[in-house]
Amino acid sequence: xxxxxxxxxxxxxxxxxxxxxxxxxxxxxxxxxxxxxxxxxxxxxxxxxxxxxxxxxxxxxxxxxxxxxxxxxxxxxxxxxxxxxxxxxxxxxxxxxxxxxxxxxxxxxxxxxxxxxxxxxxxxxxxxxxxxxxxxxxxxxxxxxxxxxxxxxxxxxxxxxxxxxxxxxxxxxxxxxxxxxxxxxxxxxxxxxxxxxxxxxxxxxxxxxxxxxxxxxxxxxxxxxxxxxxxxxxxxxxxxxxxxxxxxxxxxxxxxxxxxxxxxxxxxxxx
Amino acid sequence: xxxxxxxxxxxxxxxxxxxxxxxxxxxxxxxxxxxxxxxxxxxxxxxxxxxxxxxxxxxxxxxxxxxxxxxxxxxxxxxxxxxxxxxxxxxxxxxxxxxxxxxxxxxxxxxxxxxxxxxxxxxxxxxxxxxxxxxxxxxxxxxxxxxxxxxxxxxxxxxxxxxxxxxxxxxxxxxxxxxxxxxxxxxxxxxxxxxxxxxxxxxxxxxxxxxxxxxxxxxxxxxxxxxxxxxxxxxxxxxxxxxxxxxxxxxxxxxxxxxxxxxxxxxxxxx
Numbered sequence: 001x002x003x004x005x006x007x008x009x010x011x012x013x014x015x016x017x018x019x020x021x022x023x024x025x026x027x028x029x030x031x032x033x034x035x036x037x038x039x040x041x042x043x044x045x046x047x048x049x050x051x052x053x054x055x056x057x058x059x060x061x062x063x064x065x066x067x068x069x070x071x072x073x074x075x076x077x078x079x080x081x082x083x084x085x086x087x088x089x090x091x092x093x094x095x096x097x098x099x100x101x102x103x104x105x106x107x108x109x110x111x112x113x114x115x116x117x118x119x120x121x122x123x124x125x126x127x128x129x130x131x132x133x134x135x136x137x138x139x140x141x142x143x144x145x146x147x148x149x150x151x152x153x154x155x156x157x158x159x160x161x162x163x164x165x166x167x168x169x170x171x172x173x174x175x176x177x178x179x180x181x182x183x184x185x186x187x188x189x190x191x192x193x194x195x196x197x198x199x200x201x202x203x204x205x206x207x208x209x210x211x212x213x214x215x216x217x218x219x220x221x222x223x224x225x226x227x228x229x230x231x232x233x234x235x236x237x238x239x240x241x242x243x244x245x246x247x248x249x250x251x252x253x254x255x256x257x258x259x260x261x262x263x264x265x266x267x268x269x270x271x
Numbered sequence: 272x273x274x275x276x277x278x279x280x281x282x283x284x285x286x287x288x289x290x291x292x293x294x295x296x297x298x299x300x301x302x303x304x305x306x307x308x309x310x311x312x313x314x315x316x317x318x319x320x321x322x323x324x325x326x327x328x329x330x331x332x333x334x335x336x337x338x339x340x341x342x343x344x345x346x347x348x349x350x351x352x353x354x355x356x357x358x359x360x361x362x363x364x365x366x367x368x369x370x371x372x373x374x375x376x377x378x379x380x381x382x383x384x385x386x387x388x389x390x391x392x393x394x395x396x397x398x399x400x401x402x403x404x405x406x407x408x409x410x411x412x413x414x415x416x417x418x419x420x421x422x423x424x425x426x427x428x429x430x431x432x433x434x435x436x437x438x439x440x441x442x443x444x445x446x447x448x449x450x451x452x453x454x455x456x457x458x459x460x461x462x463x464x465x466x467x468x469x470x471x472x473x474x475x476x477x478x479x480x481x482x483x484x485x486x487x488x489x490x491x492x493x494x495x496x497x498x499x500x501x502x503x504x505x506x507x508x509x510x511x512x513x514x515x516x517x518x519x520x521x522x523x524x525x526x527x528x529x530x531x532x533x534x535x536x537x538x539x540x541x542x
Contacts, residue, residue, distance in 0.1 A: 031516055031537075035375045043525035053331075053346050057524065060324075060350065069491055070365040072528040075324050077348035079331065084523070094341040100313075104306045104535060220340055245302055249520040249533035252355070253328065254314035257343040262520035262533065264375060266302075 034267040036244075039084045040234045042260065045160040047232065048082030049206060050168065050175035055083060080258040084232045086250040087208065091257040092216060093223035099256030102228050109199040110144040111244040111265055112136070113236060117154035120182040124167060126153075127185035127210050133192070140242050148200045148246040149192070152236035153182045156204035159234070166206050179211030186217035193225045200248065202230030202263070230263055239265055305538040307515075310355045311505045313531065316431040318503065319353030320477060321439065321446035326354060351529040355503045357521040358479070362528040363487060364494035370527030373499050380470040381415040382515040382536055383407065384507060388425035391453040395438060397424075398456035398481050404463070411513050419471045419517040420463070423507035424453045427475035430505070437477050450482030457488035464496045471519065473501030473534070501534055510536055 040046060048054045060073040080099075081087065089096030114136045119126045128151055137143060155165055162169035167180030182205055189208075192198055201208060201222060208229045209218045222229060230248055248263040311317060319325045331344040351370075352358065360367030385407045390397045399422055408414060426436055433440035438451030453476055460479075463469055472479060472493060479500045480489045493500060501519055519534040 031379065035379060037375055037523075039523045041371045041523050041525040052344075057527070067486060069363065069487070071363060072361055073323075073350065073352060074524075074526075074528055075348065075350045076524060076527075076530075077346065079344065079346045081344060090343055092340065092342060104308055108302065108306060215338060216340070247518055247520070247535075249518070249535065251522055251531045252308075252310045252312050252533055253345075253347060254312040255345075256328070256347075257345055259347075260522045260531070262523055264518075264520065 031266065033269045036235055036238050036265045036267065038233050038235050038263040038265055039261070040156075040159055040232060042076075042078065042083050046083040047160050047162050047165055047206065048079065050171050050179070051173055052079040052082050053077070054079070078260065080253070080256055080260075081231075084230075084234060084261050084263060085258055086248065086261040087219065087223070087229040087231060087258045088256060089223040089226045089228060091223060092219040096223055097226050097228070099250055099253040099259045102250070106199050106226075106228055107248045107250070109146050109148045109246060111150055111239060111242070111246045112140075112143050112147040113150045113152055113239045113241050113244070115152050115241070116182065117152055117237070120153035120155065124180035124182070125210055125212050126182040128182065128188050129185055130188050130191045133188065133196075136241065143196050143198065144242070145197050146199050147196075148202065148248070149198045150201075150233065150236055150239070150246070151184070151203040152239075153204050154237065155181060156234045156236065159232070167211055179206075181205040181207070181211040183210035183213065184208050184218045186221060189218040189221040193221060193227070198227065200228045200230060202233045202246075202248070204233045204236050206232055230261060233263060240267065243268060302537065304540045307506060307509050307536045307538065309504050309506050309534040309536055310532070311427075311430055311503060313347075313349065313354050317354040318431050318433050318436055318477065319350065321442050321450070322444055323350040323353050324348070325350070349531065351524070351527055352502075355501075355505060355532050355534060356529055357519065357532040358490065358494070358500035358502060358529045359527060360494040360497045360499060362494060363490040364497075367494055368497050368499070370521055370524040370530045373521070377470045377497075377499055378519045378521070380417050380419045380517060382421055382510060382513070382517045383411075383414050383418040384421045384423055384510045384512050384515070386423050386512070387453065388423055388508070391424035391426065395451035395453070396481055396483050397453040399453065399459050400456055401459050401462045404459065404467075407512065414467050414469065415513070416468050417470045418467075419473065419519070420469045421472075421504065421507055421510070421517070422455070422474040423510075424475050425508065426452060427505045427507065430503070438482055450477075452476040452478070452482040454481035454484065455479055455489045457492060460489040460492040464492060464498070469498065471499045471501060473504045473517075473519070475504045475507050477503055501532060504534060511538065514539060
């Protein structure tokens with residue numbers, strides 16, 4: 001009996017220690033940790049594609065009312081594909097998911113953040129390679145099943161200087177040929193849809209395809225598989241390579257081809 | 272030594288059992304569970320205040336390009352205060368937080384969902400009372416510190432029938448007097464800012480103040496304390512009274528008085 005009792009005490013102590021160790025992440029919520037906002041602001045300075053309508057905000061009211069209280073309200077307009085935004089798959093694939101149809105399951109998931117900033121800084125026309133992903137996997141293990149795959153080029157630091165960020169600050173059709181910024185190579189896009197299971201792809205440049213793309217093949221490959229894209233994402237350099245969870249919530253435009261995106265990441269607390 | 276060994280085995284077994292018990296919520300992510308989308312779609316049918324510019328979407332491209340691939344893109348315009356949207360505190364309080372300034376800390380937190388559907392169905396002019404909150408606390412315990420307080424009137428089921436949802440489908444200044452829908456009483460707003468600590472307030476009607484309000488006192492009380500409001504929220508009847516976490520991400524409009532909101536809730540798995 002003494003043996004059992006002594007054992008019980010040790011067991012109880014061990015149990016108490018372990019329970020207190022594992023209580024922390026469950027209490028008070030599963031969301032303890034750090035949140036990072038990965039979103040640029042929408043303003044007249046927000047960077048838009050040279051041919052796209054830019055963001056505009058007009059004042060409806062701003063000041064004291066007759067009733068004696070302050071009131072402000074604004075109208076706004078925009079194209080769907082400027083600033084931090086989502087490309088819905090229907091942007092480049094007939095019959096694919098439109099903005100309001102993209103399920104939360106494709107918008108919330110484990111982040112895999114690949115740092116391609118060195119190559120992107122050396123070459124404005126850099127296209128991310130299969131080797132960039134394989135190299136990440138060598139260091140961090142296989143891409144999480146259902147990953148939200150994010151490429152950090154470092155170009156977010158150039159925002160909102162359009163010339164520095166995407167190669168030109170000119171507007172109109174003639175400016176499109178002057179776009180120079182990194183994106184995913186079509187070979188990588190094909191590899192991802194065939195060899196990996198990803199929820200979504202994001203990056204901190206204006207387009208999944210690099211600036212000099214003429215056929216937008218990366219968009220077409222990913223869209224055909226109903227994989228949404230997150231473009232002009234901010235602050236990716238603040239995320240760890242693994243362990244963060246992305247929550248990317250687009251404005252719910254019915255039948256849209258994309259739309260403004262508020263994208264955040266949750267980094268769990270250190271254990 | 273045998274005593275110690277035997278103890279060690281029991282301890283190790285206990286440890287293994289407890290560790291396996293507490294591993295589950297940590298692996299593979301803190302986000303296991305169910306997600307609920309609390310957002311109405313933006314379309315021409317979305318309900319807007321009678322005097323506010325409605326949502327409009329225009330086609331830029333929709334069809335095959337010269338290059339031989341499908342491409343669709345749209346422009347859109349809207350007032351900030353229609354559909355599922357956030358009221359930034361500056362909407363009704365000079366110098367208070369504007370849309371881009373509302374920190375994630377005010378947008379992500381534990382939900383407290385108060386069912387006021389019976390009184391709201393009986394009376395289109397119902398104003399939620401302090402007793403509604405005290406009654407909820409009697410059943411569920413004190414409001415969580417930093418709660419996102421949500422009132423479920425059941426009116427989301429009437430969306431997008433403006434006459435049924437807010438009392439009139441007429442447009443223009445003369446229609447404002449015909450608005451009839453529930454909201455928070457100013458007494459409750461004053462109680463919440465003085466006696467409780469809440470992050471944000473939301474409901475499934477067009478305004479924090481009830482439809483017949485003439486002085487918008489509830490907005491003014493909450494805005495003065497930098498508490499954002501979530502209006503025209505959907506599907507609140509799908510949330511439990513406690514235990515869900517709200518993530519409410521507005522379009523990041525610089526200097527806005529509000530804006531389109533994508534609001535979701537996470538319900539943790541049953542243990």
